Amino acid sequence: MAVGVVFFLFLVVALATAPGGDAAVVEHTFIVSQMMLNHLCNNTPVIVVNGQLPGPAIEASEGDSIVVHVINKSPHGVSIHWHGVKQQLNCWADGADMITQCPIQPNKNFTYRFNVIGQEGTLWWHAHVACLRATIHGALIIRPRLGSSSYPFHKPDKEIPIVIGEWWGTDLVRLDKRFNNSNFAYVPGSSTINGKLGDLNNCFGFIEENYILNVEHGKTYLLRIVNAALHPQYYYKIAGHMFTVVAADANYVKPYMTDTIAIAPGETVDVLVVANAPPGMYYMVALGIMSLGPITETPAFISRGIVSYNNQANATSDGTPIMVPEMPDQREETLAFYFHDNLTSLVHHRVPADVDERLFITVDTGNMCRKGSVPACGLVSRMNNISFQPPANGSLLHAHYSNNMINNVISTLQDFPSRPPPRMVFNRGHTSKATSLRRVRYNTTMEIVLQGPPIWPSYPNPMHLHGHDFFILAQGHGRYNAEKDVQAYNLLDPPVRNTALVPVLGWMVIRFVTRNPGVWLLHCHIQQHVSTGMAVAFVVENGPTMDTTLPPPPADYPSCDNQN
Ligand code: C2O
Secondary structure (H helix, E strand, O other): OHHHHHHHHHHHHHHHHOOHHHOOEEEEEEEEEEEEEEEOOEEEEEEEEOOEOOOOOEEEEOOOEEEEEEEEOOOOOEOEEEEOOOOOOOHHHOOOEOOOEOOEOOOOEEEEEEEOOOOOEEEEEEEOOOOHHHOOEEEEEEEOOOOHHHOOOOOOOEEEEEEEEEEOOOOHHHHHHHHOOEOOOOOOOEEEEOOEOOOOOEEOOEEOOOEEEEOOOOOEEEEEEEEOOOOOEEEEEEOOOOEEEEEEOOEEEEEEEEOOEEEOOOOEEEEEEEOOOOOOEEEEEEEEEOOOOOOOOOOOOEEEEEEEOOOOOOHHHHOOOOEOOOOOOOOOOHHHHHHHHOOOEOOOOOOOOOOOEEEEEEEEEEEEEOOOOOOOEEEEEEEOOEEEOOOOOOOHHHHHHOOOOHHHHOOOEEEOOOOOOOOOOOOOOOOEEEEEEEEEOOOOEEEEEEEOOOOOOOOOEEEEEOOOOEEEEEEEEOOOOHHHHHHHOOOOOOOEEOEEEEOOOEEEEEEEEOOOOEEEEEEEOOHHHHHOOOEEEEEEOOOOOHHHOOOOOOOOOOOOOOOO
């Protein structure tokens, strides 16, 4: 306890007194290009950054400036989102396609400039167009300004990014088109750990490589786990080892011991693991959670890597037995619910008490029929019964900035209601498409109840808010009940996150203050859901002063000509 308090004070002092002068500039060049990868007996063209999958990790210290020159040599337009970066007064660099910018067209460049002030831990970056983030992603690591000895936990000997992803083995732009007007949930060919499919995947006897983590006995490792998958939530486990969870979404949590991590798409989790098992080899397993139904139609999404004490590059070939962890059932969702429920903030922030604006938002899928499309009807995703349609000919932010031209430029606009239409809640029909947008004044304390369908099971929806962290005050099953559930709010040490996993058959309450003018998307991080409309844009107005006003766009801001 005493140690915890000392660490806590140290952290606060470190963040408050960090001298402005010694912040560094971390500079990267990202060359986006197409290359061929062969997995599961198939050559597939994929678009990657610097020829790597996962892409390069960005490593910075709190307070640094980050400069990334994106050079697009690929055949598709791209934008890159810095997932979890607050982008204070810097919405132009958020990288959300058609929200904050138009994509960088082939053979064009754009330089993203942003800082990581007041943020520490693991974030990540990914493409924010169609499904391209399946192969365009990487970790964004922010260490304490005063070095790794000022972590509020035992200083790790080594830090390792663990990026959980997927191998789709298909054209990802076409996949995105197939998501629409479809009654089918598309699933990947395999899961990956740091780009490797692992030895449970083979075709005609060609076994896929495992990711191998060589460890030294007695050493402590900080695993920075990112779920970059388009599709499911994952369980992650290492045979014979325990984890101490120390952070999530780049916010420290009270140390929490467990042998199983649950991580939803978009989330990050930092864990300490001590290599204290008898020397040998141990599988690490990432298993996709398919809470919806029969295994027959949902094969196991699984990737294995190996933790090796033997320093063997090719651990599988010499016949040494490798310990296998006992995984939860792939349809088991309760464990993931409690994993999230058990996280509390290490630092006790002051949770704003007076709520200015309350939203009740239903997140679900519904049927929508369109004239002239084949098939005529298909499932779409929606929030308060509106299925989000990105604008076609310009970014929302630029239209909003240009003397409020937003209504002239964007013809599909609709104000997002503070509740779903009466009697239409979780009615499968009655969906419309619109660029739904919610205007919010500067410095508004928002409380949002996110309600999933309480009747029929669906996936838990990881709702990610751009440009803001929020407090998670409560979550529960069934229908949210304002009178009763408010009693259960955690106002003392709620976790601070950028992604809120709305449980299956349940709800979640988040609270945050709008002090960052711009246009910020709130959306589900399951790609099929966001591609088919589970999103809404918040327009946060400027504050009263210059330093609460969004500056003009950068000079090389991508033009919106030639958008397709
Ligand atoms: Cu990580 Cu809008 O997403």
